[in-house]
Amino acid sequence: MVVDPSEFIPFGDWFSAAFMPFLWTIVTLLAGGLAFWFVQLAVRRHPRVAVDMIGRTLHSSIFKDLPSTSLRRILAMARLAIHEALRSRVLVIFAIFVVLLLFAGWFLDVENDHPARLYLTFVLSSTSYLIIALAMFLSAFSLPNDIKNRTIYTITTKPVRSHEIFMGRVIGFAAVGTILLLMMGTISYMFVWRGLDHTHTIDVADLNYDSDRREWTGRTSFDRHHFHDVIISNETKRGIAMTSKGHQHEITVIGEGTDVQFEVGPPVGDLLARVPVYGELSFLDRYGNQTESGLSVGKSWGYRTYIEGNTLNTAIWKFGDKGKSPITSDTFPDEKIPLEMDLRVFRTNRGDIESQIRGEVILMSTDPIAKVQESLPINFEATEFATLRMDIPFGDVKYLDPISAKPVSVDVFNDLIVNGELKVGIRCKEHAQFFGMARADLYLRGPDQSFIVNFAKSYVGIWMQMLLVTLFGVFFSTFLNGIISLKATLAIIVLGTFAGFITAIQTGEASTGGGPIQALVRGVTQQGAETELNVSDGARGVIEALDGAYLWTMNVVSQIAPRYPEFNTADKVAYGYDISMDLLLRHLTVTFGYFMVISIIGTLILRSREVAA
Amino acid sequence: MSSTQTAPSPEQKPKSKSDVVIETRNLTKTYKDFWGRSKVHALKALDLDVKKGEIFGLLGPNGSGKSTTIKLLLGLLFPTGGEALVFGSDASDVSKNERIGYLPEESYLYKFLNAEETLDFYGRLFNMSAAKRRKRIKELIKMIDLDWAKKRQLKEYSKGMTRRIGLAQALINDPELILLDEPTTGLDPIGTREMKDLILRLRDQGKTVLMCSHLLADVQDVCDRIAILYQGELKELGRVDNLLSVQDVTQIQAKGLSDEAKQEIQEVIQRHSGEMISMENPTSTLEELFLSIVRESEERPGHRHIEEE
Numbered sequence: 001m002v003v004d005p006s007e008f009i010p011f012g013d014w015f016s017a018a019f020m021p022f023l024w025t026i027v028t029l030l031a032g033g034l035a036f037w038f039v040q041l042a043v044r045r046h047p048r049v050a051v052d053m054i055g056r057t058l059h060s061s062i063f064k065d066l067p068s069t070s071l072r073r074i075l076a077m078a079r080l081a082i083h084e085a086l087r088s089r090v091l092v093i094f095a096i097f098v099v100l101l102l103f104a105g106w107f108l109d110v111e112n113d114h115p116a117r118l119y120l121t122f123v124l125s126s127t128s129y130l131i132i133a134l135a136m137f138l139s140a141f142s143l144p145n146d147i148k149n150r151t152i153y154t155i156t157t158k159p160v161r162s163h164e165i166f167m168g169r170v171i172g173f174a175a176v177g178t179i180l181l182l183m184m185g186t187i188s189y190m191f192v193w194r195g196l197d198h199t200h201t202i203d204v205a206d207l208n209y210d211s212d213r214r215e216w217t218g219r220t221s222f223d224r225h226h227f228h229d230v231i232i233s234n235e236t237k238r239g240i241a242m243t244s245k246g247h248q249h250e251i252t253v254i255g256e257g258t259d260v261q262f263e264v265g266p267p268v269g270d271l272l273a274r275v276p277v278y279g280e281l282s283f284l285d286r287y288g289n290q291t292e293s294g295l296s297v298g299k300s301w302g303y304r305t306y307i308e309g310n311t312l313n314t315a316i317w318k319f320g321d322k323g324k325s326p327i328t329s330d331t332f333p334d335e336k337i338p339l340e341m342d343l344r345v346f347r348t349n350r351g352d353i354e355s356q357i358r359g360e361v362i363l364m365s366t367d368p369i370a371k372v373q374e375s376l377p378i379n380f381e382a383t384e385f386a387t388l389r390m391d392i393p394f395g396d397v398k399y400l401d402p403i404s405a406k407p408v409s410v411d412v413f414n415d416l417i418v419n420g421e422l423k424v425g426i427r428c429k430e431h432a433q434f435f436g437m438a439r440a441d442l443y444l445r446g447p448d449q450s451f452i453v454n455f456a457k458s459y460v461g462i463w464m465q466m467l468l469v470t471l472f473g474v475f476f477s478t479f480l481n482g483i484i485s486l487k488a489t490l491a492i493i494v495l496g497t498f499a500g501f502i503t504a505i506q507t508g509e510a511s512t513g514g515g516p517i518q519a520l521v522r523g524v525t526q527q528g529a530e531t532e533l534n535v536s537d538g539a540r541g542v543i544e545a546l547d548g549a550y551l552w553t554m555n556v557v558s559q560i561a562p563r564y565p566e567f568n569t570a571d572k573v574a575y576g577y578d579i580s581m582d583l584l585l586r587h588l589t590v591t592f593g594y595f596m597v598i599s600i601i602g603t604l605i606l607r608s609r610e611v612a613a
Numbered sequence: 614m615s616s617t618q619t620a621p622s623p624e625q626k627p628k629s630k631s632d633v634v635i636e637t638r639n640l641t642k643t644y645k646d647f648w649g650r651s652k653v654h655a656l657k658a659l660d661l662d663v664k665k666g667e668i669f670g671l672l673g674p675n676g677s678g679k680s681t682t683i684k685l686l687l688g689l690l691f692p693t694g695g696e697a698l699v700f701g702s703d704a705s706d707v708s709k710n711e712r713i714g715y716l717p718e719e720s721y722l723y724k725f726l727n728a729e730e731t732l733d734f735y736g737r738l739f740n741m742s743a744a745k746r747r748k749r750i751k752e753l754i755k756m757i758d759l760d761w762a763k764k765r766q767l768k769e770y771s772k773g774m775t776r777r778i779g780l781a782q783a784l785i786n787d788p789e790l791i792l793l794d795e796p797t798t799g800l801d802p803i804g805t806r807e808m809k810d811l812i813l814r815l816r817d818q819g820k821t822v823l824m825c826s827h828l829l830a831d832v833q834d835v836c837d838r839i840a841i842l843y844q845g846e847l848k849e850l851g852r853v854d855n856l857l858s859v860q861d862v863t864q865i866q867a868k869g870l871s872d873e874a875k876q877e878i879q880e881v882i883q884r885h886s887g888e889m890i891s892m893e894n895p896t897s898t899l900e901e902l903f904l905s906i907v908r909e910s911e912e913r914p915g916h917r918h919i920e921e922e
Contacts, residue, residue: 154715156689157687
């Protein structure tokens with residue numbers, strides 16, 4: 001799973017770093033808006049009139065309207081918005097969602113190796129798209145319809161403040177969306193649970209019994225397009241159906257002798273909420289020297305870098321911070337080091353295609369005077385495209401005693417993790433093969449959180465997206481008609497979603513051939529994108545200026561627009577990772593920030609608008 | 614000549630500034646296009662005062678600036694020049710709306726609400742408590758005689774019913790000042806009569822009413838003072854009785870006069886160098902004939918009165 005580097009930053013650090021830029025952005029936006037307002041009024045009326053009108057509007061908004069805010073009026077407007085939404089048959093959205101779930105079996109890939117991921121991605125994505133579409137349509141048309149039908153006359157002639165109208169609309173539509181989300185979330189969870197719930201049977205005649213080990217081995221029945229290999233102990237009367245399609249089953253032995261039967265429990269391990277503890281990643285080159293990053297193997301996507309096998313090329317993760325978050329014995333309650341890794345493999349030769357590429361884990365100290373600097377390697381085989389879990393018991397951690405030259409057990413906390421920090425190194429053992437990794441590809445696994453709670457947290461992410469769309473929809477509708485508001489809201493979603501790509505276009509990283517005007521000229525004159533534009537200097541200047549202005553505007557707007565993909569935590573839930581409170585708090589803070597700013601600007605626009613013009 | 618008379622207005626006393634509810638000074642509204650070029654001069658330098666407790670009429674043909682004036686007073690439009698004050702505050706001050714009620718030209722209400730929901734919604738906008746709202750809604754629905762239809766959505770209402778609900782929402786807060794934009798337009802004679810009676814009752818309760826209309830007969834029946842607008846300009850302003858009285862003509866109505874008495878009266882007029890303009894039986898109005906027929910029909914259903922020729 002791809003993890004954005006910003007997710008590694010604790011909420012407190014993020015907030016401290018983001019607060020001042022946020023304030024500057026607000027000040028700049030408000031100043032720009034006021035300047036535009038002034039110029040518009042000054043041209044249409046007179047500069048003195050512009051100053052007077054703007055001054056009076058701001059003064060009355062801040063010192064009269066704001067202190068007179070009435071919750072009853074806001075809730076009355078919200079109730080009206082809810083009535084309006086229900087009358088416009090919003091439940092059709094819910095009906096579409098139910099129909100999609102009912103017929104999901106027709107188009108979901110039943111052979112998929114990770115059905116849990118598939119189901120979760122499906123329900124979360126469909127919920128997200130439907131609820132955002134609903135929010136767009138509800139929010140964009142409401143105020144413009146009121147103005148067109150003049151029903152707004154009977155509201156603005158009551159003692160209702162502009163911010164009460166604005167917030168009432170947002171709250172009302174958000175309430176409708178929230179109720180729908182609760183319904184859709186409940187049904188989604190039942191759909192996923194019902195879809196994944198299954199069991200198998202085991203026929204004792206299909207098993208092999210090893211009387212030395214006193215255990216059965218064999219396979220379960222083939223159900224739901226898969227089976228499991230089983231190992232069942234006759235001593236503990238318990239067994240396990242090994243991982244297949246991302247889950248396992250617990251097996252219970254019932255009876256004895258010829259009457260023995262095996263009861264296969266429900267699937268476990270497919271609906272998880274793992275809590276990864278990430279470390280900081282660094283590298284040693286093939287000679288064992290510090291280096292900035294791993295190797296490139298020629299892939300265009302630079303998310304991962306690689307280490308070469310059979311060399312001293314090492315990827316090292318540092319966990320813990322003696323000052324802020326030291327590793328203690330509470331971090332490893334079972335006296336095991338719970339590692340999980342999701343490495344990629346790059347083969348330069350086929351090798352033994354039936355076997356996985358071998359690697360080794362080395363535990364290292366960060367303290368140069370610690371008794372144990374480096375443990376002996378612990379071997380593993382990389383499972384490409386599957387998460388490998390290694391629980392390393394403390395007893396398995398050994399080092400080479402310099403005096404006896406023999407492997408000796410390590411006292412992990414007294415000899416290795418002496419200052420609350422631990423380094424975990426990964427090397428590839430096979431010549432001419434490579435391991436690829438990013439920072440999030442190896443982590444310590446903390447105690448799992450509740451899947452249901454995590455599932456609910458992902459709906460909070462969808463809820464925030466819905467709220468942002470509603471906010472922008474109502475904002476645009478304060479000065480645009482319904483259709484244009486809808487398009488503007490959609491544009492903000494698109495720009496926010498592709499902000500990184502738009503920046504790359506502006507800087508030239510993502511494309512050649514200039515901006516849209518230049519591309520048009522090239523297309524009409526049939527000039528290739530890689531060649532220099534064959535026009536006069538004056539024309540080139542004009543084209544570049546227009547393109548520059550256009551791309552700069554797009555870039556600025558895309559930076560201001562909410563980054564909707566960041567709020568989408570469906571991947572985390574689908575891949576079984578807990579949505580951390582740091583991430584949730586950050587998203588909630590960003591949402592609240594947008595709510596405040598957009599509400600203020602939307603209110604001022606509504607206040608200054610002649611509704612009867 | 615209409616036999617309908619307005620209720621006698623209070624004795625005129627010198628009015629203080631605090632008696633002025635609405636005041637406009639040089640109020641001007643010019644609609645401009647996107648580029649700021651003047652398109653329509655809807656209102657030109659309007660100066661008028663509306664005093665507390667009077668019924669003030671704004672008259673004029675379509676496009677004269679009547680509705681524009683009301684919208685400027687309500688803050689639905691912003692003046693291009695001059696100022697408009699309501700209860701001493703600028704017209705754009707939202708807090709003044711606590712004391713006013715507005716009946717728009719058409720009842721712009723939410724069709725998906727029923728009567729009770731509509732009035733409850735507007736009551737909440739005045740921050741009225743639930744108990745107060747319930748009481749007021751009950752009073753108003755009874756006043757407008759829509760108890761039998763209070764649970765029906767407004768989209769099922771006739772024009773007259775919608776107008777009545779519109780009036781109820783204008784009165785939900787028991788306002789001191791009521792602005793009525795074309796209140797009788799589209800109403801049948803009974804509805805018109807009821808509206809006029811209500812306006813008079815409001816005045817008698819001490820409220821101030823500003824109404825605009827192009828139906829002159831309706832305005833004449835109820836208004837104390839009128840302003841006549843034409844193409845955005847104020848053409849006439851004053852008391853209805855003063856403006857309409859013909860000073861050099863005397864009108865006398867008498868009953869039970871014989872032909873000899875009528876002859877004698879003619880001779881008296883001639884003796885005093887007067888000019889007899891007419892001496893004839895007065896006519897009632899079509900409105901009064903209509904209302905009397907309706908009243909009689911309600912008292913004696915099925916009976917039809919046929920005048921003998």
